[in-house]
Amino acid sequence: MKKYNIAVVGATGMVGRTFLKVLEEMNLPVENYYLFASARSAGKTLQFLGKEYTILELDEHAFDRDIDIALFSAGGSTSEKYAPIAAAKGCVVIDNSSAWRMDPEVPLVVPEVNPDDIKWHKGIIANPNCSTIQAMVALRPLQLAYGIRRVIYSTYQAVSGAGMGGYADLENGIKGEAPKKFNHPIFNNCLPQIDVFLDNGYTKEEMKMVNETRKILGDDSMCITATTVRVPVFDCHSESINVELKKPFDLAELKAILAAAPGLVVQDDPANAFYPMAVTAKGKNETFVGRIRRDESIENGVNLWVVADNIRKGAATNAVQIASKLIEMWENGTIKR
Numbered sequence: 001m002k003k004y005n006i007a008v009v010g011a012t013g014m015v016g017r018t019f020l021k022v023l024e025e026m027n028l029p030v031e032n033y034y035l036f037a038s039a040r041s042a043g044k045t046l047q048f049l050g051k052e053y054t055i056l057e058l059d060e061h062a063f064d065r066d067i068d069i070a071l072f073s074a075g076g077s078t079s080e081k082y083a084p085i086a087a088a089k090g091c092v093v094i095d096n097s098s099a100w101r102m103d104p105e106v107p108l109v110v111p112e113v114n115p116d117d118i119k120w121h122k123g124i125i126a127n128p129n130c131s132t133i134q135a136m137v138a139l140r141p142l143q144l145a146y147g148i149r150r151v152i153y154s155t156y157q158a159v160s161g162a163g164m165g166g167y168a169d170l171e172n173g174i175k176g177e178a179p180k181k182f183n184h185p186i187f188n189n190c191l192p193q194i195d196v197f198l199d200n201g202y203t204k205e206e207m208k209m210v211n212e213t214r215k216i217l218g219d220d221s222m223c224i225t226a227t228t229v230r231v232p233v234f235d236c237h238s239e240s241i242n243v244e245l246k247k248p249f250d251l252a253e254l255k256a257i258l259a260a261a262p263g264l265v266v267q268d269d270p271a272n273a274f275y276p277m278a279v280t281a282k283g284k285n286e287t288f289v290g291r292i293r294r295d296e297s298i299e300n301g302v303n304l305w306v307v308a309d310n311i312r313k314g315a316a317t318n319a320v321q322i323a324s325k326l327i328e329m330w331e332n333g334t335i336k337r
């Protein structure tokens with residue numbers, strides 16, 4: 001099997017460091033790794049695969065090397081500028097930022113859900129928002145079985161989703177210090193604002209969930225609304241998802257469909273207080289679903305509680321799974337390198 005060269009852009013960040021852990025675990029056929037960050041970290045070293053790697057500065061010439069795949073997680077403006085430069089050099093960018101997700105020329109991929117969209121990439125493949133990814137893993141099987149008319153998302157999102165700065169705000173807030181990353185203290189608090197506010201009164205995070213869900217599930221007519229909330233939890237996003245299906249369902253059958261879905265683990269035994277939680281999802285690559293019950297206020301309604309490690313399945317794991325699928329498609333001739 002051919003071996004490939006992989007770059008990690010933003011290697012020193014919360015997502016970037018998890019990329020390195022997931023890459024160590026997933027054992028892709030890789031010849032060389034190149035780790036990039038800003039001038040702030042260039043020259044520093046990171047331990048990876050038992051070796052010491054020196055961080056390289058990201059600049060216009062970074063992709064002059066023979067790089068097959070670049071995993072980007074260095075913020076929207078970095079992706080906006082450098083992803084086209086990398087793609088022009090023949091490298092396939094798997095981008096974790098929101099910069100390219102809604103571009104009609106860019107596939108937006110959750111490997112368990114729409115892997116075939118990888119086939120029409122033109123050099124950039126987008127990784128969805130963390131909150132969207134875990135919802136897709138749970139909703140796709142229901143869409144295929146019953147059709148989905150409407151979705152109401154209410155999220156409880158960990159501070160790690162706001163990077164190293166988000167983590168520091170909770171750690172320091174516990175000690176009584178003022179926040180630097182968030183507008184308000186996050187310790188002992190819930191912030192009904194993630195990312196900036198838009199003209200329609202929603203936050204950008206909320207509209208990411210609405211628009212990305214429609215694109216990934218391939219249904220622009222799906223009715224979707226979202227309220228996204230930052231909570232004082234270090235790791236893992238939890239989501240209440242209320243779904244209105246198009247067809248009637250049998251609850252036992254619906255649970256069996258979820259239990260058989262790829263990447264999804266059902267944890268649903270209320271009698272024993274067994275359901276998905278942030279503390280049990282931490283460090284895992286799967287998405288967890290529980291509290292599966294009929295919404296008795298509408299016809300064909302169901303409520304779900306969905307939890308995943310936002311930096312793993314919500315970011316690094318999903319991106320590395322895309323890379324793995326891409327390599328598989330190159331190797332079996334589905335798409336040309």
Ligand code: NAP
Nearest residue numbers: 010012013014015037038041073074075097129130163164
């Ligand atoms: P973080 O902990 O703040 O890390 C940011 C990383 O970006 C660091 O490695 C930093 O390098 C690097 N960086 C910043 N500016 C750069 C520049 N001009 N050139 C090169 N590298 C630069 O943030 P994070 O949580 O890892 O998130 C990083 C990005 O990933 C986010 O901004 C977001 O777009 C995306 N993200 C996506 C998801 C998802 O759901 N898909 C989830 C979380 C984050 P230095 O060490 O040099 O500062």
Ligand code: 3JM
Nearest residue numbers: 075076077096097098129130161
């Ligand atoms: C998650 O540079 C930025 O503004 C990054 C903001 C950000 C994003 C984003 O919009 O790319 C922080 C955390 C995300 C995301 O996954 O959408």
